[in-house]
Amino acid sequence: MPPPSPAAPSQGSARQTGISSPSTALELDRAHVFHSWSAQGSLQPMTIEGGLGCEVWDDTGRRYLDFSSQLVNVNIGHQHPRVVEAIAEQAHLLTTVAPGHANLTRGRAARLITERAPDGLDKVFFTNGGADANENAMRMARLHTGRSKVLSAYRSYHGNTGSAVVATGDWRRIPNELAHGHVHFFTPYLFRSDFWASTPEEECARALEHLARVVECEGPSSIAAILLETVPGTAGVLTPPPGYLAGVREIADRHGILLILDEVMAGFGRTGHWFAFDDHAVRPDLVTFAKGVNSGYVPAGGVIIDALVAATFDDRVFPGGLTYSGHPLAMAAIVGTLEAMADEGIVENARTVGSEHIGPGLRALADAHPMIGEVRGSGVFWALELVADPATRQPVAPAVVGAVKKGCLDRGLLPFVADNRLHVVPPCVVTPAEVARALAVYDEVLTEVEAGL
Known part of the structure; x- marks a missing residue:
C-alpha cells in the first residue's frame, strides 16, 4: 500500500x-x-x-x-518511510566504503536483485546509474566475445556516457558520435511502421527479418552484442509485439551474439513485473538496471551478469570500475526499496x-x-x-x-x-x-x- x-x-x-x-x-x-x-x-x-x-x-x-x-x-x-529509514540507518553505521571491500549491505542488495533475475544470472556489477551500467555491459560483451560491434535500435535511449550515448538512437546521439563500433536498426512500432506492416504479426516478422539482414551485412563474427530496451521508454513506451524478443534471442544465439536488455526505465515494477522481460519469455545474457531499483533516492545502477560471462573474468582482470560502485547509502536504499516492494x-x-x-x-x-x-x-x-x-x-x-x-x-x-x-x-x-x-x-x-x- x-x-x-x-x-x-x-x-x-x-x-x-x-x-x-x-x-x-x-x-x-x-x-x-x-x-x-x-x-x-x-x-x-x-x-x-x-x-x-x-x-x-x-x-x-x-x-x-x-x-x-x-x-x-x-x-x-x-x-517512502522504509527506504528513508534504511538510508538513515546505514548513514549512522557506514556512509562510504571503497568498492574493493566486502560490505554486508552491498551483498544483500545484490542477492535481492539476483533473486528476481533468471537462473544463472547471479552476479551484479554496481554502477552509479543507468548510463554507466550500459557502458559496462557493452564492455563485458566485447571482452567476453572478442568482438567489437554493438547493435542497438534507432528508437532508444541508453544514457549520456561515451558509448551509451552512441548506442542511443535518438537525436542526442548525433552531436556525440565519438565512440566506434555501433550500428543501429529499426525495431517494431506498428503505429508508424517502417516495414509497411498492418498487423502485429507482420510487424514482428518483418522487424526480425530486417535485424537478421543487418546482422548478416555487418558480419556476425564482428558483433559482440545486441542492446535493446525491453520496452523503449523515452522513445514512446513501445511494447514489443509477441514473439519479437524471443526472435531477437534466436538471432543472437545463431551467431554467438550476447543479448543485453536495458531495464533501466522498464524494470522493478514499472510494467507491472519485476523485470519487463518477465512478460516476454526471454532470457538475456546481461541486464542493465537503475532508476526503479531504489527509486533514485541515492544514485545507483548496475549490470546483472550471466555465469558464463562472469567466468570470463575469473582469471582475467575486468578493466572497469567506479569509486562509488556499490556505495553503502545507495545499497541501503536498494534493500529498503526491494523489501518494501515485496512486502507491500x-x-x-x-x-x-x-x-x-x-x-x-x-x-x-x-x-x-x-x-x-x-x-x-x-x-x-x-x-x-x-x-x-x-x-x-x-x-x-x-x-x-x-x-x-x-x-x-x-x-x-x-x-x-x-x-x-x-x-x-x-x-x-x-x-x-x-x-x-x-x-x-x-x-x-x-x-x-x-x-x-
Missing part, C-alpha cells in the same frame, strides 16, 4: 534551517546550476520543495500529482492498477478525443500518441504539446511529455483514486486544447 497522504506542507525545510529561503531557490539555480539537455538562457525550472507518495509540492505549498515519477524512476513513490505488493499494485484503471481509462479518453492516435502500455508505463489528423497520423505540433503540459500543470498534475506524446507514468504505489484524478485532468486539458485548434 502507498504511504499516507501528507499533511499540509510546512513553510519548508530551507526556511526551517535558516540557511536560505525557498524564494532564493530559483535565483540560486539560475545563478549557479547548469542544466542537462537544455539551452540555459531561458530556463525557468519549477522549484520542488517536498514530496510524499504520489505528490510533490513547490515552494509556495502548491501540490502536484506526480504522473511523471520525475524521470520515470520514483517507482516506490516519494519519501507494490509490483502487483502496478500491474492491477494498470490493467483495471489506467489502461481502460486511457482507452476511454482515446474514444472521446480524436487527438489521441494510440494508447500503449502496461502497469504504470503508458503513452498517449497525439496526432493532428487521425487519418494521416501526423504528429501534433510542439506548441500543442506545450499547451497540454501547461494545462496539466495549471490543474495540479505534473506530466511527462516527449515529442508528440503524453507519457502516463505515475509511481507504482498509485491508487485508483489518484488515477481517476489524473484522467479527469487529461480529459479537461485535451478538451480545452482541441477546442483551441
Whole structure:
C-alpha cells in the first residue's frame, strides 16, 4: 500500500534551517546550476520543495500529482518511510566504503536483485546509474566475445556516457558520435511502421527479418552484442509485439551474439513485473538496471551478469570500475526499496492498477478525443500518441504539446511529455483514486486544447 497522504506542507525545510529561503531557490539555480539537455538562457525550472507518495509540492505549498515519477524512476513513490529509514540507518553505521571491500549491505542488495533475475544470472556489477551500467555491459560483451560491434535500435535511449550515448538512437546521439563500433536498426512500432506492416504479426516478422539482414551485412563474427530496451521508454513506451524478443534471442544465439536488455526505465515494477522481460519469455545474457531499483533516492545502477560471462573474468582482470560502485547509502536504499516492494505488493499494485484503471481509462479518453492516435502500455508505463489528423497520423505540433503540459500543470498534475506524446507514468504505489484524478485532468486539458485548434 502507498504511504499516507501528507499533511499540509510546512513553510519548508530551507526556511526551517535558516540557511536560505525557498524564494532564493530559483535565483540560486539560475545563478549557479547548469542544466542537462537544455539551452540555459531561458530556463525557468519549477522549484520542488517536498514530496510524499504520489505528490510533490513547490515552494509556495502548491501540490502536484506526480504522473511523471520525475524521470520515470520514483517507482516506490516519494519519501517512502522504509527506504528513508534504511538510508538513515546505514548513514549512522557506514556512509562510504571503497568498492574493493566486502560490505554486508552491498551483498544483500545484490542477492535481492539476483533473486528476481533468471537462473544463472547471479552476479551484479554496481554502477552509479543507468548510463554507466550500459557502458559496462557493452564492455563485458566485447571482452567476453572478442568482438567489437554493438547493435542497438534507432528508437532508444541508453544514457549520456561515451558509448551509451552512441548506442542511443535518438537525436542526442548525433552531436556525440565519438565512440566506434555501433550500428543501429529499426525495431517494431506498428503505429508508424517502417516495414509497411498492418498487423502485429507482420510487424514482428518483418522487424526480425530486417535485424537478421543487418546482422548478416555487418558480419556476425564482428558483433559482440545486441542492446535493446525491453520496452523503449523515452522513445514512446513501445511494447514489443509477441514473439519479437524471443526472435531477437534466436538471432543472437545463431551467431554467438550476447543479448543485453536495458531495464533501466522498464524494470522493478514499472510494467507491472519485476523485470519487463518477465512478460516476454526471454532470457538475456546481461541486464542493465537503475532508476526503479531504489527509486533514485541515492544514485545507483548496475549490470546483472550471466555465469558464463562472469567466468570470463575469473582469471582475467575486468578493466572497469567506479569509486562509488556499490556505495553503502545507495545499497541501503536498494534493500529498503526491494523489501518494501515485496512486502507491500507494490509490483502487483502496478500491474492491477494498470490493467483495471489506467489502461481502460486511457482507452476511454482515446474514444472521446480524436487527438489521441494510440494508447500503449502496461502497469504504470503508458503513452498517449497525439496526432493532428487521425487519418494521416501526423504528429501534433510542439506548441500543442506545450499547451497540454501547461494545462496539466495549471490543474495540479505534473506530466511527462516527449515529442508528440503524453507519457502516463505515475509511481507504482498509485491508487485508483489518484488515477481517476489524473484522467479527469487529461480529459479537461485535451478538451480545452482541441477546442483551441
